[in-house]
Amino acid sequence: MPYRVDRAFRAALVAGAACVALISSATFAAAPAAPAKVPQVNVPLMRQVIKTLSSDEFEGRAPSTAAEPKVLDEIVARFKAAGLKPGNKGSWLQDVPTVEITASQFSPMVVKGKGIAPMSFTIGKDFVAGSYRFVPQTKVADSELVFVGYGINAPELGWNDYAGLDMKGKTAVILVNDPDYEMQGEDGPFKGRRMTYYGRWTYKFEEAARQGATAAIVIHDTYPAAYGWNVVQSSWTGAQYFVQSANDGMDQTVANAWVQKSVAEAILKAAGQDLTTLTAAAKQKGFKAVPLGLTMDLSFDNAIRKATSHNVVGLLPGKTRAHEYVLYSAHWDHLGRCEADKTGDDICNGAVDNATGVGALAALADMNRRAGPAARSQVFLAVTLEESGTLGSEYYAANPVFPLARTVGGVNMDGLSPTGRARDVTVTGGDKSELTTLLRKVEKDMNLSETPESHPERGYYYRSDHFSFAKLGVPMFDVGLGEDLEKGGRAAGEAASEDYTVNRYHQPSDEYSDSWDMSGMAQEVELFYRLGRGLADGSDWPNWHPGDEFRAIRDKSLADAGKK
DSSP: OHHHHHHHHHHHHHHHTTOOOSSOOGGGGSOOOOOSOOOOOOHHHHHHHHHHHTSGGGTTOOTTSTTHHHHHHHHHHHHHHTTOEETBTTBSEEEEEEEEEEEESOOOEEEEETTSOOEEEOBTTTEEEEOSSOOSEEEEEEEEEEEOTTOOEEGGGTEETTTTOOOBTEEEEEESSOTTTTOSSSOSTTOTTSOOGGGSHHHHHHHHHHTTBSEEEEEOOHHHHTSOHHHHHHHTSSOEEEEOOTTTTTTSOSEEEEEOHHHHHHHHHHTTOOHHHHHHHHTSTTOOOEEEEEEEEEEEEEEEEEEEEEEEEEEEOOSSEEEEEEEEEEEOOOOEEOOOOTTOOOEEOOIIIIIHHHHHHHHHHHHHHHHOOOSEEEEEEEESOSTTTSHHHHHHHHSOSSOGGGEEEEEEOOOOOSBOOBSEEEETTOSOBTHHHHHHHHHHHTTOEEEOOSOGGGOGGGSSTHHHHHTTTOOEEOEEEOSOBTTTHHHHHHHHHHHHHHHTTTSTTOOOOTTOBOHHHHHHHHHHHHHHHHHHTOOOOOOBOTTOTTHHHHHHHHHHHHHO
8 A cells, every 4th residue: 555655755754854865976967878789679579578468368467366377477488588587586576465355235325414315326337435444344334524625734835634623433525636736837836737646546545544534535527637437437446456564454544435526516515515616715725624514324345365466576687786776667467357348348458558568678678688787787677566556566665675775766667659759758757856867868869859748737657666666765767758759740649648548548448459550669668778778887876856855765765875
């Protein structure tokens, strides 16, 4: 669960505030030399890996299912063929202990109040729900509903939507995204249009638990959420996965849910309130939560299965500084069997998301083997449970095979596009660290321009595995080709991106095709190679920019490493 690493991050951030790094990153201002020669990208290898992993035989690559051993065998075989060594003390695998919870037998969500007829809402159509607690039955009864705006408690900004509230026994009703998400620029307290972690639904459920709430409900709205209800429904259908915890998740809310915007409007209207009016009020600093005078009932059963999923860890040892590490990561998992489409297809194959990333891992391992050892060691990490909240990468970050204090940085790969070559590069999350120096050098060498992230409001920075490492201080590239395609320009790129988001993302239609144009993927893998190899052959220790939320924890990590 994300909250566990968040707590570690916050503690380290406070501890690191007064630390001075003993390993200096000041020299990173000098752009490193480009690789002497860039090996050709093995496109047939990539195509075969993607085609195999996204085939129906692998059943959508759900973790801890009968399909997982097939997936692991395929990745290990590709790593072996590329000349990697087992990375985890002689083993290819790192165990990730998980709890699988499958909810069923949902009651309606019933909202009651004085003077109104009970309102009954249907699972799937009106709401989705689940529990982070490892218990056989979930029951919420007569829990008072409280509208808490955006559900944010940010002391550094003087913002607390829970100020003066006792949430014990109550259910928080929460808006998605940040209060200033409608701004065009990034000058607002929450970076305006660029979503911060406070805007992510994961944070909102975590904060509700910290406030002592019995339950939390996030109101879905397509624009601020950045995806449709179908994505919420498919993601919350079937088994949900969590890393095992000593307290079985009992410090979390009893239940978490999403509701359609129309459902929220109906509930607020019954309470004599208006969603539009309350939303406007919630955007203002000093907003006071609004008790709705209504209660909510909800129950469902939980089938609990403890299991173990796995990260795959491969290593190319460095030749001169083998105890310094550069990391390449991509998640191998997807949704498995999901809600069937109109044709009856119920396998979410996850070809783009993220068989392409694993194909890129295999190609990068192959390229680095052919180039010969780098100065630093290179770690190739195929992680599990990204779709369940980046659990595999978070487990690795909390239990690293190679110390994070000795991990220089790295590249995460999630969703390479089969739409052909591009003329630009986009950096997810904006310019946050000194890695930008290396990126600008590589862009120049590849004759690529850099364009602003097209949808900073979607919070992609907080939705993939690089974030697990960033929270604990490791600078990670989350970059990729932009939307200015060589064929068709920006209009074609934006259309392709929107088509994928609407018609394929987290749906059975995310399938491989032999007609894919792999030229853009090859270009992107070359970009990743140059970035990773630049770090691996370099001697600098990049840091986050001064003032970045991860700077203090990196300073502490480097200081601790310097004392060893």
